[in-house]
Amino acid sequence: MRASGDHGFLGEFTVTFRLLSRSKLKSRGMMPEIVRRLTTIFAGDVAGYSRLAAADEEGTVSRLRALRQELIEPVIAAHSGRTVKLTGDGRLIEFASVVDAVRCALDVQRGMTTRNANVVPDRRIEFRIGIHLGDVIVESDGDLMGDGVNIAARLEGIAEPGGICLSVDAFRQVRDKIALEVFDLGDKKLKNIARPVRVYRIDVGAGRASSPAAPDARKPTLALPDKPSIAVLAFENMSGDIEQDYFADGIAEDIITALARFRQFHVTARNSSFTYKGQAIDIKKIGRELGVRYVLEGSVRKAAERIRITAQLIDAESGNHVWADRYDGRLENIFDLQDEITNTIAAAVTPAFATAEMQRVSRKHPQNLDAWELTLRAGQSFALAGPADIAEARELAQRALLLDRQNTAALAMLAFCHVSDGWWAYSQSPQASIAEGIKAARMALQEDNSDADALASLGYGLFAARQFDEGLDVLRQAVALNPxxxxxxxxxxxxxxxxxxxxxxxxxxxxxxxxxxxxxxxxxxxxxxxxxxxxxxxxxxxxxxxxxxxxxxxxxxxxxxxxxxxxxxxxxxxxxxxxxxxxxxxxxxxxxxxxxxxxxxxxxxxxxxxxxxxxxxxxx
The missing domain is CATH 1.25.40.10 (Tetratricopeptide repeat domain)
Known part of the structure; x- marks a missing residue:
């Protein structure tokens, strides 16, 4: 019996009932035998549903209902699936066969690709799907419980929008039965799952019966974003010890998280950058396929009680090394070591990344600069800190904003320039300059309230305006948001x-x-x-x-x-x-x-x- 949370007699009865031992419950005929079976669990939900609903709740719900009726439910029925339960925007389905589950997933995702072809990206409904073959507990009402269900749900959570992830147990059942292109993502530590699970990603565009996609069509060259971009590859385990795979993956994942806190950088998600794990590395090809200018790669080597981490930042266009370093430590506390190395690498990569960008921009003619590059040059002028330098930085930031009014980096830089004019008494009216700086900082935060640099510019301005406590509090928030x-x-x-x-x-x-x-x-x-x-x-x-x-x-x-x-x-x-x-x-x-x-x-x-x-x- 599940706890009801009710008060009074029913709540008291529930608590008393749970205190009885399993053997006594069985002997009194109050608890049925546990029913288990081996089955295939398919977990799916809508990627970014909260964002879609916030933008157009009724329209999103209406489109989702139509998709269920016209695509999802007919496809489930065609592959002999049983819907166990709906979970808001998600669904849990049971299949007797892994092959049926995978074919159903492919039909759903390919059907969605067709339906999304003429829909603008930020309005597309895209599903994530996880599939696992495992032992489950069958409830009297047909619901399924246990780790088998949880693993499928966690696999769905790490799948890309429009993607499918399989556990190794599910993969073994389909690898010789369906023509698939599958990427081994390695062993993954899934939330609340005791042991790591080996995960495989299906290329949804591959393996079609007719007109198979050419490699160049499946993996097109992506345009570089309008800001510096980086992909962190899974670190290679050089130890010959499979246990170190988790450590190597953890280092790379934590570096991705640390770099992603810099809102002015484009950092490729791990679900994309980790697909190259175990493959021969061609940095230029990876840069083209992921649409990034820089790639960070590394390795882990364990010997006795010591471990060595190497990392290198590479310009994906030229193939040249921008930065490289090596870190050694003892394995006495591997998780503390992981945190230390992650922070050290992230701290080293960030300025190396910025320096490489500055060198690249310095080779371009000033009239050919885009909004990001103008902001970068503004930062270079600002660092010199003289009155003329601050004025030049302010003018460059304003030029960037003429090209992109929502450029939070340019707004934050403009804020720092105005506040510095007041702070260092370069302005004829320090009070007015500081007020302008606060205004620019607030505009940046209106565009992105999770931009740590914008928060720092606001805190700096508030403190300069002698709003001491509020300024200190905002500055604390900035360094907490991005350590x-x-x-x-x-x-x-x-x-x-x-x-x-x-x-x-x-x-x-x-x-x-x-x-x-x-x-x-x-x-x-x-x-x-x-x-x-x-x-x-x-x-x-x-x-x-x-x-x-x-x-x-x-x-x-x-x-x-x-x-x-x-x-x-x-x-x-x-x-x-x-x-x-x-x-x-x-x-x-x-x-x-x-x-x-x-x-x-x-x-x-x-x-x-x-x-x-x-x-x-x-x-x-």
Whole structure:
């Protein structure tokens, strides 16, 4: 008996009933014998149903009903299937034969291909199907329960829209009986299933009785997306130990998840990139078939109690290596090691990826740039951080938005430019510039509220506007949403620094540096974190940060300013005066009054900083 959740007598009876042992229930005739059978389970549902229903609920329901009546139910009947139950947009079907189940799935998916031919992509109803041969428990009402059902449902969950996934048990029954093109996806750890299951994907377009598709038709060259694109292949297990397959797949899957958090990147889903597992690798061919510019591949090798991971990022157009590295570790805690290596590779790949894109764009004529490339160049100018650089970055971001008003990366960059104009007092009206920055950041989040960089730009703007608590909270959200976002940690670090939280500011700054150790914005980041030791009265540490900032970016006024403030406060007035002179050479209009716009949370710290600069010769 299932728990009803009712209260009162029935609920009390249900609880008491469950406390009785199975043997006592049987002896009292209150529990039937468990009925099992080996059967084929077909689980299917609509991919992206929630999105379709949100856009047009009544229309989606109406089209789904028509599909059931005109296609799905007749096909199920033709292949002797029994619908066990409907689950909203999904269906569980039982077949006596795996061959019948697979033929039914192929007819459904091919029928949907025909029906979707003239439907725009975002309105297409597409099914995902999982098929498993397994032992199930048969309920008195005909329902089926147990791991056999659960495995089929999990296979459906990892199938692509319009795709079919089989368990190895199902595959063995059809491999010599139906002409199929099947891809071995390897052993997969399915949610809530104790043991990994070997999974196979059927090429729905292959194996037709008439007019078989040519290879080029089945796997066309895809156009590159309008932003940098990458596919992460399944890492190769070089150990000769099948157990390490799970570890190798886990590394690659986690890297895909980490990279996908960067909304400005196009990251191919694992269901596509893992189809090349076990095949001879032709990077240029993979790039064409998946429509990506870069491919990340790697390998895992186990020896005794140690494991070695290699990874390399390759330009799929030229075949040239962009980046490669090797990681070694002990197997004492393999899951901690997996997390560590995943984070390290993701952190290394991201700046290498961005650097390769920047080098590619720098070879193009400025008049031939699209929205993404204009945004990329804006980021390059922004990193230099001078008044003219920020102005150029702002103009490039605005050009990108003329081409694509929904470009969240360009909107976030525009936000950073406006806020920086106010933060560094480059603007004649810092308050108005910061307000413009907040406006641009909110526009970016209206387009995509899960864009971590847009969140960081909003948090940065709110903090600059002295909405300290809200700004800190939004910056925390940004780094939680994307733990690999170096710029997010850097902006969070600067906000903590101006709050006087030296230790947390250092921690966030170190996270940014670990993620992007050669970042061109380093001078800017160092200049902002150097405020924290000033507030704490640890001026020598502030001087150390300030000197690193000036060394990293000598043309950035902010680095000279924070160095001058710490030098003056520590009594090193002559050197502080030289730094003030350099400040005024770089930005002739900089004054003590403009410095008061910096978002110190503590008024005493602000006045102490301004006084130190005044003593070093900065005019009021």
């Amino acid at each position: 690999n976002l170096a710029n997010g940690f850097a902006r969070y670090s600067s906000a903590l620094a101006f709050c006087g939280d030296y230790e947390k500011a250092k921690e966030a700054f170190n996270s940014a540096i670990r993620l992007s150790p050669r970042d061109p914005r380093l001078g800017n980041w160092l200049a902002q974190v150097a405020i924290a030791p000033f507030i704490a009265g640890r001026y020598q540490e502030g001087i150390d940060y300030g000197r690193r900032a000036v060394q990293s970016n000598p043309s950035f006024m902010g680095g000279h300013r924070v160095l001058a403030g710490n030098l003056s406060a520590s009594g090193q007035l002559e050197e502080a005066q030289r730094e003030v002179a350099e400040m005024r050479r770089l930005v002739p209009g900089v004054t003590v009054a403009a410095t008061r716009w910096l978002p110190f949370r503590d008024d005493e710290a602000r006045e102490r900083y301004c006084s130190a600069l005044a003593r070093a010769g900065l005019p009021e």
